[in-house]
Amino acid sequence: MAERERQGPEGRICPWCESADIRFVQRGYAGPTDAVDQYLVCGACQKTTYEIVAKSSREMRLGRYKAGDVYQDRAQNTSYSISRILRAGRNEFLIYLKPLAHRASAVL
Numbered sequence: 621m622a623e624r625e626r627q628g629p630e631g632r633i634c635p636w637c638e639s640a641d642i643r644f645v646q647r648g649y650a651g652p653t654d655a656v657d658q659y660l661v662c663g664a665c666q667k668t669t670y671e672i673v674a675k676s677s678r679e680m681r682l683g684r685y686k687a688g689d690v691y692q693d694r695a696q697n698t699s700y701s702i703s704r705i706l707r708a709g710r711n712e713f714l715i716y717l718k719p720l721a722h723r724a725s726a727v728l
């Protein structure tokens with residue numbers, strides 16, 4: 621299994637343009653960002669890549685998210701597969717995402 625995302629921020633690259641020029645924001649309420657999502661921001665292509673997104677129960681019902689399904693981020697024009705969903709609290713679910721990189725144009 622290629623578990624590249626298990627490495628520290630140094631090992632991460634942008635899945636869309638493969639740049640290593642990324643800023644990693646770790647989910648956590650204790651840090652300065654107060655982030656509920658975990659993501660990378662690429663300095664080269666400016667895309668935000670989500671690793672974990674937090675949803676309320678209502679959003680989960682509306683989105684009908686399931687492990688194995690495709691998660692679309694229309695704001696970024698990116699898509700992911702949902703690797704797993706964890707319940708994090710009474711009204712919070714965490715969706716773990718794997719980027720589905722578009723490689724059709726990457727033939728050299």
Ligand SMILES: [Zn+2]
Pocket residue numbers: 634635636637638639662663664665666667
């Ligand atoms: Zn990029």
